[in-house]
Amino acid sequence: xxxxxxxxxxxxxxxxxxxxxxxxxxxxxxxxxxxxxxxxxxxxxxxxxxxxxxxxxxxxxxxxxxxxxxxxxxxxxxxxxxxxxxxxxxxxxxxxxxxxxxxxxxxxxxxxxxxxxxxxxxxxxxxxxxxxxxxxxxxxxxxxxxxxxxxxxxxxxxxxxxxxxxxxxxxxxxxxxxxxxxxxxxxxxxxxxxxxxxx
Numbered sequence: 716x717x718x719x720x721x722x723x724x725x726x727x728x729x730x731x732x733x734x735x736x737x738x739x740x741x742x743x744x745x746x747x748x749x750x751x752x753x754x755x756x757x758x759x760x761x762x763x764x765x766x767x768x769x770x771x772x773x774x775x776x777x778x779x780x781x782x783x784x785x786x787x788x789x790x791x792x793x794x795x796x797x798x799x800x801x802x803x804x805x806x807x808x809x810x811x812x813x814x815x816x817x818x819x820x821x822x823x824x825x826x827x828x829x830x831x832x833x834x835x836x837x838x839x840x841x842x843x844x845x846x847x848x849x850x851x852x853x854x855x856x857x858x859x860x861x862x863x864x865x866x867x868x869x870x871x872x873x874x875x876x877x878x879x880x881x882x883x884x885x886x887x888x889x890x891x892x893x894x895x896x897x898x899x900x901x902x903x904x905x906x907x908x909x910x911x912x913x914x
Contacts (some may be wrong), residue, residue: 717746720737721786721819725802734802736763736783738772745772745785747802764804765796774819774862777841782808784829786817793817793831795842811846814838819862825869826884832860837873848889852888 718741725734735748761864781800786793791814798805802838816834823830827838830851837860839851850870859877866872869886880895 718742721772721872722779723775723783723821725777725780725783727780736775736777738775738785740771740773740788741770743769745775745783762906763798763802765807773817776820776822778822778829784820784822784842786820786831788817791815791817793820793829793840795846809846811840811848813848816859818860819864819874820866823865823869823886824873825865830863830865830871832863834859836860837871845867852884853890856882856890 717737717739719739723736725736727733737746737748739746745765747763770790773788776784778784778795781798782795783798783805784793784795784903786853791812792810792812794810795808796805797808810885812831814831815836818832818834820831822828823839826839827842828851829842830866831838831840835857836854837851837857838848841847852873855874855876857875857879858871859875860878862874864872865886870891871884871886871888873882873884874880875882875895878895880893882893885889885891
């Protein structure tokens with residue numbers, strides 16, 4: 716049985732040749748759903764052979780047709796893999812560390828950077844040599860962001876689990892909208908500091 720915690724799609728030919736990659740945290744593997752054309756036409760699933768995986772994968776992001784990035788919640792790192800042409804196996808290219816509470820992530824094609832949900836912040840990772848990390852977006856805005864996604868226009872959505880909100884930002888970090896029950900997290904009741912969020 717699969718225990719999915721993250722998902723993305725490898726698009727070779729839009730609408731004709733697409734593969735779904737799934738982070739299976741319980742079974743410590745990455746699965747490939749072959750020949751995805753619709754929900755009722757999934758042909759088969761395979762475990763991508765990436766060597767011995769001794770961590771629980773959490774988030775997954777497709778960079779291009781041969782490169783995926785996997786976040787490892789239990790180790791607070793992201794691992795970059797190069798897939799073989801068949802998508803059935805791959806090799807590790809790099810491990811990027813220095814995260815506080817790594818979560819979900821996505822590749823932002825306009826910025827050409829990986830965006831990683833990391834607790835109270837979103838980190839952008841330059842995927843070129845050096846894998847430089849720097850904060851993205853407004854500082855101090857999040858209580859516990861757990862996932863991040865990008866839409867076709869380059870806007871970035873951030874899920875804040877403890878604040879019970881999803882916030883949409885422009886690619887340069889300017890807030891566009893917010894949905895949810897902001898303030899559901901009650902830090903005063905626990906004696907923790909208050910985080911102010913201007914809207």
